[in-house]
Amino acid sequence: MFTHKQVWSAIDTIAERYGFSASGLAKKAGLDPTSFNPSKRFGPDDRPRWPTMESINRVLDAAGAPVEEFAELLIGRKGQAPRRRQIPLLGLARAGKGGYFDDSGFPSGNGWEEIDVPGVSDLNAYALEITGDSMQPVYREGDTIVVSPSATIRKGDRVVVKTSDGQVMAKVMQRQTAKTVELASFNPDHPVRTLDTKDLDWMARIIWASQ
16 A cells, blocks of 8 residues: 555656656646645645546656656655666757658667667657757757657647658647647747648657757
8 A cells, every 4th residue: 555645755756857846747747737736735624635547647658757667666666766878869950861760750770879868768769969940949959859759649749750751840749630730839930830641751759858
């Protein structure tokens, strides 16, 4: 049996390890930003409030944390934060050229460098180095983003997309239907772009940035 304190402590530790505040992680998971505030952990009658399993699942998905890590925190095995591991790195400008990705958007081929990144457990993750200023003010030239081609994508997630004509860009997934994808720009001066799904090679979620 887990205590109320153990559950909330595990959530706080996950947030800290993956670079979030408790409210920031809640927002990233698509929850009310105040959901995890200490004041919300008890009701008006001082009875403990517990996070739902759905909330916990969404939090782990948003952070990119494995459920095994959360389970270890619940039973008190804090241990070390996830070790840095090397993942493939490619410049965003080069990513549109052939030979670097397979048909599903997973890294392949030669020409990749490697970098160390903290707290990334996704074995399929890779990094892209931002070039140019088209993604300001969110991402600037020289920033590194970590992308997960296997992560679930929801409305509002930051993503990298590759079109069939070789364009690679970082956007915000605004809406997706069976036939189209609407992508908002980080730069407010750029309009929302709508792509036919047949013109989209792949789309992958950004799970970390070196800002």
